[in-house]
Amino acid sequence: MSLSGKTLLVTGASQGIGLAVATGAIAQGARVAGVARTISPALKAVGAHPVAVDLATAEGPGEAVRQAVDALGGIDVLVNNVGAFEARLEGFGAITDTQWQHTFEVNFFSAVRAIRAALPSLLERQGAIVNVSSIRGRFPQPGTVDYGASKAALTNLGKALAEELGPRGIRVNSVSPGPTRTPAWDGEHGIGATLAAASGSTVAELLAGLPAKAGFNTGRLTEPDEVAALVLFLASGQARNINGADYIIDGGQSKTA
Structure with missing residues (x-):
């Protein structure tokens, strides 16, 4: 399962699942470009190459890829982990266009733009993409309606890209966590x-x-390192014939295969 010698770009890497992915990859001998709007001391401490950009902007994901390629020479694995969600306790009618747009910019369009920018390097290296989605993309709830919709779009994107890019040597899979500490x-x-x-x-x-x-x-x-272990498995050669899949890790909450 070792990712030794590989280069990963991990978005939302300053804390939580993204930090756990960066930590686990580096422990396996990989080099990691850790992307976040604010670089945390924890991300620096694990030895990741920090890339400070705002992934919610149109130019942010492309700039992150450019910096990662310039610093590390290329990208073998892209992990689209950055995400944002809020509890919408006042109901659907209270969610503004601005809030909808922000949710999709962070959770969906950041991945679209990062994949597009990283595609030349991923094709050259026959790499892999792992998108961190959510069980809310499969099992929506009113209190997270915009978040769930954005994650459903992300999961759907991954399956479509797996169909297009699989024959070209790039595997695309998703991980859908439930509530994670x-x-x-x-x-x-x-x-x-x-x-x-x-x-x-x-x-x-x-x-x-x-x-x-x-x-x-x-x-x-679920603990962040448990999600990270699944992400890194899908990124590794051990999963070389897994493509277009979406793996749930939610403590049995959804109880689906």
């Missing part, structure tokens, strides 16, 4: 904090009760 859930300004405030509880109380309430038959949230 990242700052998006347990951080001061994450969705966990929003839901906890709405229910009159603390974040710790909310997360402690979430597995039972949401039907996680493993009894706990």
